[in-house]
Amino acid sequence: MNKLQSSVVLLALGALAGAPAEAHTPLFDCFDNGDKTITCEGGFSDGASAEGVVIRVLDAQGKVLEQRELDASGSVTMARPEGEFSVSFTAGTDHSITVLGDDIVE
Numbered sequence: 001m002n003k004l005q006s007s008v009v010l011l012a013l014g015a016l017a018g019a020p021a022e023a024h025t026p027l028f029d030c031f032d033n034g035d036k037t038i039t040c041e042g043g044f045s046d047g048a049s050a051e052g053v054v055i056r057v058l059d060a061q062g063k064v065l066e067q068r069e070l071d072a073s074g075s076v077t078m079a080r081p082e083g084e085f086s087v088s089f090t091a092g093t094d095h096s097i098t099v100l101g102d103d104i105v106e
Helices: 003-018
Strands: 026-032 039-046 054-059 066-069 075-079 085-090 096-100
Touching: 003 054, 026 085, 039 085, 066 075
Parallel strands: none
Antiparallel strands: 026 039, 039 075, 054 066, 054 085, 085 096
């Protein structure tokens, strides 16, 4: 490797080392609409869209009752299941949140 190539490699490594880590924490919550439906909203702490992230409603045994994707505004509205349930937001490794049905209130 010549001096120019070495300098370019060192500059590139230095730039990468000095770059701040970007936070990309998932945000997800659900609320009861008071009409037997719930709305769930998701996104990321850095402002990235969660459009297309799959939301699953699970019964107490973990069976999928409903599966939908977040829309362009990062939300989805669906029927509130009877009995014990949870709603999961899974957007990949370390980007998972589960909301228990008992915590979904108006």
